Structure formats: C-alpha cells, structure tokens
Amino acid sequence: MKVVVAAVGRLKEPYLVAAEDEYRKRLRPHCTLTVHEARDEAGVLAALPAGAHLYAFDERGELLTSAAFAHDILGREQQHGGGAPVAFAIGGPDGHGDALRGQARRLIAFGRLTIAHRLVRILVLEQLYRGFKILRGEPYHRD
Numbered sequence: 001m002k003v004v005v006a007a008v009g010r011l012k013e014p015y016l017v018a019a020e021d022e023y024r025k026r027l028r029p030h031c032t033l034t035v036h037e038a039r040d041e042a043g044v045l046a047a048l049p050a051g052a053h054l055y056a057f058d059e060r061g062e063l064l065t066s067a068a069f070a071h072d073i074l075g076r077e078q079q080h081g082g083g084a085p086v087a088f089a090i091g092g093p094d095g096h097g098d099a100l101r102g103q104a105r106r107l108i109a110f111g112r113l114t115i116a117h118r119l120v121r122i123l124v125l126e127q128l129y130r131g132f133k134i135l136r137g138e139p140y141h142r143d
Contacts, residue, residue, distance in 0.1 A: 061107030
C-alpha cells in the first residue's frame with residue numbers, strides 16, 4: 001500500500017524528528033510511506049498523487065477507535081482501494097479549508113481538544129503503525 005502523509009509545516013524539534021524517524025522505520029514492512037511537508041494547503045493538495053484516496057485529520061471529523069481506523073480505513077483501502085495511493089492530510093495552525101475538506105473521503109478527529117499540528121503528524125504515524133499491526137493480528141494494540 002502506498003501511503004502519503006501531507007502536512008502543513010516542518011518538524012523542527014529534534015524530539016519530533018526522532019519520533020517521526022522511528023515510525024517511518026516501523027512502517028517500512030507495512031507500506032510505502034512518503035511524508036510531504038508543505039507551506040500551505042495549496043502545497044498539500046499539490047503533493048497528492050493522482051487518484052489518491054484522501055482522508056483529512058480535522059477537528060470537525062469523526063471520532064474513531066484505533067480498531068475502526070484500522071479496519072474501516074486501512075483494511076478497506078487494502079481490499080477495495082484498487083491500488084490507489086492513500087493520503088492523509090494534516091492542516092496547519094488554522095486547520096483545513098473548505099477545498100481540502102470537500103475532497104476528502106472522510107474527516108477524522110483525534111478528539112475535541114486542540115492539538116498542535118506537529119504533534120498530530122506523529123499521532124497519525126503512530127495510528128498508521130497501530131492500524132497495520134491490528135490488521136495483521138500482531139501484538140501492539142490492546143483492546
């Protein structure tokens with residue numbers, strides 16, 4: 001599965017860069033991952049591969065469990081996505097605009113709390129890893 005994480009902003013903090021590197025390493029056996037950093041939403045949209053199935057992390061999105069994320073998004077894309085790349089968009093400090101939200105197949109929220117977009121990027125990578133582990137029935141996630 002080809003996965004693109006397109007995010008507004010750059011990771012500057014060494015501890016966040018290290019966390020991203022760790023999850024990139026962990027995800028190698030599960031998917032082909034590309035992380036694209038953009039200056040703005042237009043850059044995020046431009047970074048999406050042609051025909052990508054877009055999911056956006058947005059405060060107005062659905063609250064999902066990790067198991068639902070694994071099965072309803074990752075599993076469904078693996079089985080019925082037709083090989084299209086799967087893209088996850090992370091907005092900047094002001095979130096996503098209507099153009100990107102309108103293109104997304106689904107809006108997903110981590111909760112109603114406001115979370116810095118740099119941290120959301122790490123959370124997305126962790127949930128991708130957790131989701132693939134759930135799909136494979138491998139130990140990592142506990143119900």
